[in-house]
Amino acid sequence: MKDLRTIRIFLSTLFFIGAVAYLAVSPMVHPMVRVVEKVQIVPSLIASCMGTIIVWLCVTFVLGRVYCSTVCPIGTLQDIFIPLRRFIPALNRPFAYHKDRPVKYNILIIYVVCLLMGATAISYWIEPWNIMRNICGAICPSAEESVWLTFGVGVGTGIVAGILSALLIIVCALFTGRGFCNTVCPIGAALGCFNDFTLYHIEIDPDKCINCMKCEEICKSQCVKVVGRYVDNSRCVRCFDCLKVCPNDAIRFQRNRNLRATPLIRKVKTR
Numbered sequence: 071m072k073d074l075r076t077i078r079i080f081l082s083t084l085f086f087i088g089a090v091a092y093l094a095v096s097p098m099v100h101p102m103v104r105v106v107e108k109v110q111i112v113p114s115l116i117a118s119c120m121g122t123i124i125v126w127l128c129v130t131f132v133l134g135r136v137y138c139s140t141v142c143p144i145g146t147l148q149d150i151f152i153p154l155r156r157f158i159p160a161l162n163r164p165f166a167y168h169k170d171r172p173v174k175y176n177i178l179i180i181y182v183v184c185l186l187m188g189a190t191a192i193s194y195w196i197e198p199w200n201i202m203r204n205i206c207g208a209i210c211p212s213a214e215e216s217v218w219l220t221f222g223v224g225v226g227t228g229i230v231a232g233i234l235s236a237l238l239i240i241v242c243a244l245f246t247g248r249g250f251c252n253t254v255c256p257i258g259a260a261l262g263c264f265n266d267f268t269l270y271h272i273e274i275d276p277d278k279c280i281n282c283m284k285c286e287e288i289c290k291s292q293c294v295k296v297v298g299r300y301v302d303n304s305r306c307v308r309c310f311d312c313l314k315v316c317p318n319d320a321i322r323f324q325r326n327r328n329l330r331a332t333p334l335i336r337k338v339k340t341r
Contacts, residue, residue: 074323075310081140082149085109089143089199093206109141110199111257132269135261138251138307144198145251145307147205148243152290155244164287165247167295170302174252174259181256194231196254201235208232247290252305265304270325272306272313274299278320285312285321294321 088106091099097107107113114122126137138145155161177196184192194200208229242250251258274285276299286294288311293302301321312321 075314078136078139078308078310082146085141086143086146089202090206093203094210106141107199111137112193112197112199127264130261130264131267134265134268134270134272134303134306134308135258136308137261138248138258139309142198142251142257143202144239144255145248147202147239148248148250149290149309151240151243152247158244161244164283165289165292167286167289168292170305171253174254174256174262177254178256178259195235196256198255198257201239204228204232204235205239206232208236247292248307249292251307252291252293258307262304265302268303270323271303271327272301272308273322273324273327274301275320275322278318280318280320282317284315284317288312288315 085106088103092103092106097104108119109122111123111126114120129136155163181192181196194204209232211225211229239250242254246253252262272294274294274296279296279299281296283296286296290309290311291305291307293305294312295301308323310323313323
């Protein structure tokens with residue numbers, strides 16, 4: 071079970087390197103690099119490649135938001151900078167559970183409406199693959215010059231946009247962990263809607279949990295609540311960090327739902 075984290079890190083590293091090579095160097099740098107772009111959700115949707123969409127729907131129904139932890143380059147970029155919190159005194163503290171922020175669904179609706187109306191420029195600020203394209207364009211302007219000209223902006227404006235995108239993602243990662251994925255990203259919001267139907271979920275075993283709080287403190291999605299033995303799987307990006315740190319194997323990636331160790335106490339009516 072703990073090996074899932076190792077597999078996730080390997081896949082995310084592979085796809086992140088491929089994304090940077092595709093966007094900052096050239097799609098022709100290696101045949102395998104082109105696969106990275108083909109497995110992205112939004113580019114596949116725009117290209118009407120329904121095969122990729124169907125595959126991700128099936129994967130999400132079975133495993134949950136593994137797209138966010140393995141294939142999404144912005145997700146991996148955040149994971150790279152999150153550990154730097156320990157070197158910043160003001161941020162050197164563990165994560166803690168936070169309630170879900172419904173604003174992400176409002177952003178998702180706005181995003182979908184903008185796409186339907188042809189306002190694709192909006193996606194360059196909130197959709198992960200295009201944000202990564204912006205950032206890589208700041209590194210290699212010639213690679214994205216044609217895209218910027220399509221939107222009627224020059225190379226200088228494109229470079230500034232890429233730098234701002236990188237800074238915003240880094241700041242968001244340092245202050246909120248995976249807050250971008252669960253508050254702003256429309257893809258994360260859409261995939262999180264399948265939470266109630268996924269076959270596998272992260273569950274806390276109430277009989278094994280010793281309240282050490284390690285899983286809650288390491289959860290960069292801030293979706294684990296030890297008190298109540300609750301995991302908000304709609305926000306869980308399947309990084310499996312919590313599985314790695316649990317000393318008692320109390321938090322697991324499993325099919326069945328755990329029941330409470332003891333029945334709920336009900337108030338007795340007095341006459």
